[in-house]
Amino acid sequence: MISRNYRSLISKNSIKRYYLSVASDYFPNEPLKPEIISETYPGPINESKLSELAKSFDHRAAYFVADYYKSIGNYIADVDGNKLLDTYCQISSIPLGYNNPELLKACSSKEMQVALANRPALACFPSNDYESILKDGILAAAPRGLDKVWTALSGSDANETAYKAAFMYKAAKKRGNSKFTKEELESVMDNKSPGAPAASILSFDKGFHGRLFGSLSTTRSKPIHKLDIPQFPWPRAPFPSLKYPLEQYSIENQKEEERCLELTEALIKEWPDSIAAIIVEPIQAEGGDNHASPYFYQGLRKLTKAYEILLIVDEVQTGVGASGKFWCHEHLFDPNDPPDIVTFSKKFQAAGFYYKLPELQPDQPFRQFNTWCGDPSKAIIAKTIYNEIIKKNLLHSTKKTGDYIFNNLETLFNGKFFQIVKNLRGKNRGTLIAFDFNTAKERDGFLLECRKNGVNIGGCGDTAVRLRPSLVFEKRHADILLNIVEESLSKLY
Amino acid sequence: MSISSQYYPDEPSAPTVNTTVIPGPVSQKAIADLGKVFDSRTVYFVADYEKSLGNYISDVDGNVYLDLYAQIASIALGYNNPALIKAAQSPEMIRALVERPALGNFPGKDFESLLSKILKVAPPGQDKVWSGLSGADANELAFKAAFMYYQQKKRGYSTEFTPEEEYSCMQNQSPGSPQLAVLSFERAFHGRLFATASVTRSKPIHKIDLPSFNWPKAEYPSYKYPLSKYEKENKQEDDRCLAIVENLIKTWEFPVAALIIEPVQSEGGDNHGSSYFFQGLRDITLQNDVVMIVDEVQTGVGATGKLWAHEHFNLSPAPDLVTFSKKFQSAGYWFHDDKFIPNKTYRQFNTWCGDPARMIIAGAIAEEIVKHDLVEHTAKVGDYIYNGLAKLADKYPKDIQNLRGKATFIAFDLESQNDRDNFLYQLKLNGVNCGGCAENSVRLRPTLTFENKHADIFLAAVDNVLSAKRQ
Numbered sequence: 025m026i027s028r029n030y031r032s033l034i035s036k037n038s039i040k041r042y043y044l045s046v047a048s049d050y051f052p053n054e055p056l057k058p059e060i061i062s063e064t065y066p067g068p069i070n071e072s073k074l075s076e077l078a079k080s081f082d083h084r085a086a087y088f089v090a091d092y093y094k095s096i097g098n099y100i101a102d103v104d105g106n107k108l109l110d111t112y113c114q115i116s117s118i119p120l121g122y123n124n125p126e127l128l129k130a131c132s133s134k135e136m137q138v139a140l141a142n143r144p145a146l147a148c149f150p151s152n153d154y155e156s157i158l159k160d161g162i163l164a165a166a167p168r169g170l171d172k173v174w175t176a177l178s179g180s181d182a183n184e185t186a187y188k189a190a191f192m193y194k195a196a197k198k199r200g201n202s203k204f205t206k207e208e209l210e211s212v213m214d215n216k217s218p219g220a221p222a223a224s225i226l227s228f229d230k231g232f233h234g235r236l237f238g239s240l241s242t243t244r245s246k247p248i249h250k251l252d253i254p255q256f257p258w259p260r261a262p263f264p265s266l267k268y269p270l271e272q273y274s275i276e277n278q279k280e281e282e283r284c285l286e287l288t289e290a291l292i293k294e295w296p297d298s299i300a301a302i303i304v305e306p307i308q309a310e311g312g313d314n315h316a317s318p319y320f321y322q323g324l325r326k327l328t329k330a331y332e333i334l335l336i337v338d339e340v341q342t343g344v345g346a347s348g349k350f351w352c353h354e355h356l357f358d359p360n361d362p363p364d365i366v367t368f369s370k371k372f373q374a375a376g377f378y379y380k381l382p383e384l385q386p387d388q389p390f391r392q393f394n395t396w397c398g399d400p401s402k403a404i405i406a407k408t409i410y411n412e413i414i415k416k417n418l419l420h421s422t423k424k425t426g427d428y429i430f431n432n433l434e435t436l437f438n439g440k441f442f443q444i445v446k447n448l449r450g451k452n453r454g455t456l457i458a459f460d461f462n463t464a465k466e467r468d469g470f471l472l473e474c475r476k477n478g479v480n481i482g483g484c485g486d487t488a489v490r491l492r493p494s495l496v497f498e499k500r501h502a503d504i505l506l507n508i509v510e511e512s513l514s515k516l517y
Numbered sequence: 518m519s520i521s522s523q524y525y526p527d528e529p530s531a532p533t534v535n536t537t538v539i540p541g542p543v544s545q546k547a548i549a550d551l552g553k554v555f556d557s558r559t560v561y562f563v564a565d566y567e568k569s570l571g572n573y574i575s576d577v578d579g580n581v582y583l584d585l586y587a588q589i590a591s592i593a594l595g596y597n598n599p600a601l602i603k604a605a606q607s608p609e610m611i612r613a614l615v616e617r618p619a620l621g622n623f624p625g626k627d628f629e630s631l632l633s634k635i636l637k638v639a640p641p642g643q644d645k646v647w648s649g650l651s652g653a654d655a656n657e658l659a660f661k662a663a664f665m666y667y668q669q670k671k672r673g674y675s676t677e678f679t680p681e682e683e684y685s686c687m688q689n690q691s692p693g694s695p696q697l698a699v700l701s702f703e704r705a706f707h708g709r710l711f712a713t714a715s716v717t718r719s720k721p722i723h724k725i726d727l728p729s730f731n732w733p734k735a736e737y738p739s740y741k742y743p744l745s746k747y748e749k750e751n752k753q754e755d756d757r758c759l760a761i762v763e764n765l766i767k768t769w770e771f772p773v774a775a776l777i778i779e780p781v782q783s784e785g786g787d788n789h790g791s792s793y794f795f796q797g798l799r800d801i802t803l804q805n806d807v808v809m810i811v812d813e814v815q816t817g818v819g820a821t822g823k824l825w826a827h828e829h830f831n832l833s834p835a836p837d838l839v840t841f842s843k844k845f846q847s848a849g850y851w852f853h854d855d856k857f858i859p860n861k862t863y864r865q866f867n868t869w870c871g872d873p874a875r876m877i878i879a880g881a882i883a884e885e886i887v888k889h890d891l892v893e894h895t896a897k898v899g900d901y902i903y904n905g906l907a908k909l910a911d912k913y914p915k916d917i918q919n920l921r922g923k924a925t926f927i928a929f930d931l932e933s934q935n936d937r938d939n940f941l942y943q944l945k946l947n948g949v950n951c952g953g954c955a956e957n958s959v960r961l962r963p964t965l966t967f968e969n970k971h972a973d974i975f976l977a978a979v980d981n982v983l984s985a986k987r988q
Contacts, residue, residue, distance in 0.1 A: 077629045080636055080645045084862040085621040092616040092625045093608075103626045114619040115868045122616050131614040132606070134567075140610070140878060141601040142566040143846060145588040147559045151566050152577045155551045163554055172554050177650040178869060184710050188727060195726035209721045215729035219721065223728050235867050236657045237730075238711030247683040247693065248863050252668040253661055254697050255689040256711070256728055370868060373617060389558035390722055394709055395589045395843060396651060401874065405614065 046416045047496045050124055051097035057504055058099070058478025059107040065476050067104025087480070095122035098494060098501050100480060108475065109504055112482035116309070116341050116492035117370040119409050120418075124496075130408040139401040146175070146397040154400055161407025162374060165344075167351045169362040170378035172385070175398025179340035179369035180234025183303065185392065186365050186377040187225050187238050190301035190334045192386045194223060197332075198298075222297040224256065226288070226333075228263040230311030230485070233303055233338050242303055245311040245485075259295050261288040263308060264316045268447040281320040285327065292331050301334040301365070302327075306352035307450075309341040312485020313458030315449055321356040325363070336377075337363040344371035345413050345495045348423030348454030355453065374399065374406035418495040419454075426454035429491065429502045433457065436510055444517050450491075457491045458484070466516075473512040479505055520889050521966045524598055525571035531974060532573065532948025533581045539945045541578030561950075569596035572964055572971050574950060582945065583974050586952035590783070590815050590962035591843040593882045594891075598966075604881035613873040620648070620870040631873060634880035635847065638887070640813075640825040642835025643851035645858075648871025652814035652842035653708025656777065658865065659838045659850040660712050663775035663808040664697055665859045666837075670806070674860050696771040698730070700762070700807070702737040704785030704955070707777055707812050716777055719785045719955070733765040733773065737782055738790050742919045755794040762798065766805045775808035780826035783815040786955030787928030789921055795830035803834075810850075811836040818844035819886055819965045822896035822924030829923065847871065847879035891965040899924030901969050902961065905976040913983045916940070927961045928954070940982060947978040 047054060062068065066088050073089040094101035098121055100110040110118075120127060130136060135153070144151055162173055174189070176182045205218075212219025227233060227242035234240065235249060241256040243249055264281045267273035292299055304324065308314040328335040342352035343366075349355055353363060365384065369375035376398060386392050413419065430451050437445045437459065444466070450457035461467040467487050474481050484490045493501070521528060535541070540548060540562040547563040568575040572595050574584040584592075594601060604610060609627060618625055636646060647662070649655040669676075678693070686693025701707065701716035708714065709723060715730040717723050738754045741747035766773045778798065782788040802809040816826035818841070823829055827836065835853065842848035849871060859865050886892060902925060910917035910929070918930040931937040937957045944951050954960045963971070 073626065073629065077624060077632075080632050081624075081629075082621075082647065082858045082862075082865065083624070085866060086624055087622050089628075090618065090623045090625050092612050092618065095616060100623070114617065114623060117617065117619065117868060123612075124615065127615045128611060131611045136614070137602055137605040138566050138597070140605040140874070141598060142569060142596050143588065143591065144564060144566065145591065147556065148561050149564045149574070149588060150551060150555075150557070150560060152547065152563050155547065155554070158554060174556065177654065178867065180867065181650070181654065181710070187711075188709075191728065192726045204721065204725060208725060212721050212725045212729075213718055214734065215715055215724075215731055219725050220727060220729035223726075235661075236654070236710050236712070237660070237715075241689055241711075244687060247678065247686050248861060250686040250689075251678055251682060251693055251864070252665045253686075253694060254664065254712075254730060255686075255694045256730075257689055260688070385556045388722065389556070391725075392556065393559060394651065394653060395591055401614070 045498050045500070046418065046421060047097055047121065047498050047501070050496060051121060054097035055099050055107050058109050060476065060478050062104035062106055065106070067102065067106060069103045073103055092122065097121040097123070098497055108478050108480040109501060110480045111491050111493040111497070111505060112480050113492050113494050115370070115482065116346070118494050119344055119371040120412055121494045121496045126412050127405065127408055130404055136401060136404055139404060143396065144400065145395050146400070147393055151400060154403070157400060157403045157407055161410050162372070162376070162403060165350060165410045166378050167354065167362060167366050168359055170366055170380045172380065173376055173378050174392060175374060175376040175403065177396070177399060178375050179367070180236045180239045182340065182367040182369050182375040182377050183233045183336070183338060184236055184238045186336050186367050187301065188392060189365065189377070189379070189384045189386070190225070190336065191223055192391060193334065193381070193384050194298060194300040195221065196383065196387055223300050224258040224295070224297050226259045226261060226291065226299050226302045228261050228304055228308070230263055230308050230314055231303070231305060232308065232310035259291050259299065261291050263314055264320055266315060268449055270451070277317070278319060281316060281323070285320065285323040288324070289327055292327065292333065299333050301336050303336040303338055305338045306342045306347070306356055307453065307456055309490065310484050312488045313449060313456070313490050318356045321353070322358055325357065325361055334364040336365040336367065338367050340367060340369045342456060343368045344409070345419050345422055346371070346454050346492065347456050348419055348426055348452070350413070350419060352453065352456070372406045372409065374402040413495060421498065422454045422495050425497055425499060425502055426450070426457065428499055429455060429506070430457055432502070432506050433459065433509070436506070441513050441517065444513065455491055455493050455497060458488050460487045461489070463487060469516060470512060473516055474508055477508045477512055479508045519968055520891070520894060521571050521595065521968050524966060525595065528571035529573050529581055532583050533579070534946060534948050535580055536578050539580070539942070541576065541580060543577045547577055566596065571595040572967055582948055582950040583971055584950045585961050585963045585975060586950050587962050587964050589952065590820070592964050593818055593844040594885055595964045595966045598885070600881050600885050601878060604877055607877070610874060610877050613877055617869065618873065619868050620873070621866050625873065628873065631876050631880060634883060635876060638824055638883040639851050640835065640839050641828060643839060643853050645852050646849050647852070647865060648847060648849035648876065650869070650872060651848050652840070653710045653713045655814065655840040655842050655848040655850055656707045656713050656810070656812060657710055659810050659840050660699055660775060661865060662838060662850065662852070662857045662859070663699070663810065665864060666808060666857050667697060667772070667774035668695065669856065669860055674856060697774040698732040698769055698771060700733045700735060700765060700773045700776045702735050702778055702782070704737055704782050704788060705777070705779060706782070706784035733769045735762045735765055737788055738794055740789065742921055751791065752793065755791055755797065758794065759797040759801065763801050763805070766801065766807060773807055775810055776802055777810040777812055779812045780816045780829070781821070781926060783960065784954050786958045787921060787960050792830040795827065795832060799832045799836070808838065809836045810838045810840065812840050814840060814842045816926065817841045818882070819892045819895050820844070820924060820962065821926045822892065822899055824886070824892055826923070826926070845879045845882065847875040886965065895965050896924045898968055898972060899927065902972045902975070903927055905972060906979070909976065909979055909983070913987070916983050916986070922961070925961055925963050925967060928958050931957050931959065933957055943982040943985070944978055947981055949975055949978045
């Protein structure tokens with residue numbers, strides 16, 4: 025099927041190409057299927073490359089050493105010449121496939137060279153084109169209602185700068201029009217209250233928001249992310265544990281969401297320190313792809329308003345199209361009542377946060393500030409990504425591909441593997457699909473088997489498998505994925 | 518042929534200022550437009566980087582300034598350096614930008630050669646690196662490495678975590694999330710994220726309203742200048758400050774796992790410490806099992822006349838961790854002890870673990886510095902500037918106080934903040950972009966291709982501004 029949008033956008037003689045696929049338009053030489061050519065997997069060159077790397081860099085988390093020159097479209101190549109269909113995409117951070125021609129063009133441009141060779145201290149000496157780069161890219165993609173942006177360097181950095189904005193906002197509100205007191209100015213230099221207040225950010229069990237010290241204090245995914253690191257004593261609320269399939273458990277699930285909302289409210293009421301903001305993901309990704317319904321998110325929005333707490337939605341992993349909408353929270357929030365702050369990174373390549381309230385810009389300059397305040401070269405890439413998504417209508421195609429994958433996985437898992445694979449989720453969330461195994465070991469075994477068969481897939485949480493393909497992943501790629509999932513399961517079980 | 522004429526045959530021979538105010542009218546409009554969507558209150562002027570060249574930065578009003586601030590000390594070789602433009606055009610770069618990898622999981626095949634280029638300029642004694650994205654990020658990653666190291670040393674490197682540790686860390690509580698401190702120094706600046714803001718002690722405006730860790734703050738020596746005249750007093754000051762450090766480590770209410778210090782406190786006012794002081798700190802950290810982190814974010818990459826400023830101190834053994842960013846464009850920390858690699862994977866980890874695009878730039882910068890001996894060059898130019906300023910200090914003793922510095926990493930104080938701010942503004946009108954630090958200091962942070970001919974223009978502008986002020 026081809027949508028009306030496509031028809032109105034493109035000229036007659038190109039319809040056939042678009043009908044075929046955006047991926048073949050971008051990547052005429054994309055492989056037709058995975059190619060595993062090394063005798064062993066991982067291959068021998070990979071092993072030797074890794075041991076070289078080990079001399080100066082912690083390489084132990086490496087799945088394989090990639091050859092990015094030979095990677096193309098939805099296929100990632102490794103140094104042994106193997107080509108894997110990639111549904112992990114650099115931990116969910118490649119939007120348009122490998123070696124996308126439009127990105128190659130943007131990255132070969134004069135504009136890019138100037139940005140790379142002359143990295144500015146953006147808040148002191150911005151370049152004459154930064155405003156237009158923002159306007160035509162990052163800001164054009166802004167979630168409805170949030171018309172300003174502060175740029176940063178990574179998801180952790182985006183969240184922490186958002187926390188800073190929230191803390192300063194909250195303190196300014198309390199202070200009213202008065203200036204900092206002498207006591208505040210003195211105590212802050214000793215890291216003591218009132219200048220350095222015991223304020224907090226509330227996050228949810230199994231949430232993941234990064235690994236620096238403020239963001240790590242709100243990350244509640246796994247001990248390995250947090251052990252041995254000092255953290256702030258901030259509150260943690262329960263996140264709903266939904267039962268699947270959703271249609272079958274709607275009453276239980278609503279009760280579960282009500283329970284979590286009530287406990288969150290109780291926590292807000294009893295917490296001894298001021299809570300400046302609540303941070304939540306539209307889907308808890310690292311924590312296991314845990315979903316909640318619009319009822320829960322709109323309930324949170326009501327709570328935060330009632331208690332004058334800011335609501336930060338962390339779209340680092342869920343944003344930029346994979347859910348079938350540009351921002352995943354658009355599935356969940358009343359469009360007239362959006363969150364206060366939305367953070368982004370990963371697939372957008374540029375990072376930062378969107379906001380609406382002018383007061384989230386601190387009352388004085390040099391408070392939300394650092395040397396670089398973002399990176400124009402990444403903002404140029406974000407602009408290209410946004411424009412390609414719109415031009416090629418990739419939100420629509422991602423929704424379609426996601427529905428196709430979901431329906432086929434549902435059929436497969438309801439069949440002979442129903443005791444092996446559980447909790448298929450992500451219906452109507454584009455390709456942000458996940459499912460569980462019974463144990464971490466079974467899940468890891470499955471992921472390795474899939475790689476051996478030519479598909480790179482990632483895990484999350486303790487026992488979950490998450491799909492995070494690019495936005496140019498299509499039905500024909502989905503068919504290969506589905507076949508290999510079935511083949512791998514059949515071999516293992 | 519001088520290095521700047523080799524790189525920049527078309528570099529302007531003098532600044533041009535066309536506007537009577539700075540920012541000029543075109544900048545002002547651009548700042549207002551940008552301000553609607555991006556906080557632009559800190560903008561000095563809007564730059565035209567395509568037209569900037571070498572040691573000169575252009576703005577949208579057509580003003581061309583000699584730049585001694587260089588993007589807050591972060592431009593190493595000058596604007597539009599041909600070697601960096603070449604690196605930016607290279608197939609490696611384009612690939613690095615288009616296919617940004619999750620380096621910890623899927624490093625590219627050229628990553629190792631990229632690293633080895635960078636490692637060629639590692640400080641003495643360091644042969645490994647972990648990469649980050651900014652100075653604040655680099656320092657926080659170093660803190661994480663230090664905390665994990667400290668706890669592993671206590672627990673045993675390969676000892677498994679206890680269930681209690683695993684449970685309590687998820688509640689942000691001890692013992693899994695222990696009470697451990699990083700000691701820093703008064704007037705220090707290490708960044709503005711939450712742990713780095715906790716060790717930053719420069720100004721209230723950098724920290725106020727943010728929750729902070731209850732970590733100790735020692736004193737950084739305050740010397741009397743000129744150093745040659747006050748040797749005895751300054752050594753006493755070193756001893757006093759060392760005693761405070763040792764006392765804090767021994768008496769703080771919970772263990773001090775690490776100490777972080779800048780070779781020259783930059784944002785905090787260009788405060789220098791002696792070799793004696795730094796060697797003393799190295800001894801104290803060794804005796805008390807405290808990880809020593811040297812923050813070379815602003816001081817590193819040549820400007821002090823050594824590639825890394827702490828090389829001036831002859832520290833032995835080498836510091837445990839040395840952080841870098843800014844002029845190197847790539848960020849992270851150097852280290853040498855394998856035990857700073859955590860015992861398990863995914864402990865020191867994040868999506869990108871650095872940025873190969875910035876590493877390529879860092880590699881090119883390193884290559885140019887070595888090829889053209891730019892550190893030696895900078896030491897010579899620094900002496901020339903220092904002597905020039907010393908003469909001007911005799912002429913204007915109230916406006917050039919406490920002249921201090923190594924190579925081009927030079928600073929001096931004016932009488933008040935107001936005086937300093939006016940001085941910097943007048944310098945801009947005279948075609949020189951220069952920065953301040955702390956309350957009343959001026960800091961010079963030119964590139965490594967700054968030469969005597971540029972210094973002459975700068976010194977003449979200083980003379981001009983100060984003599985006008987006197988009238």
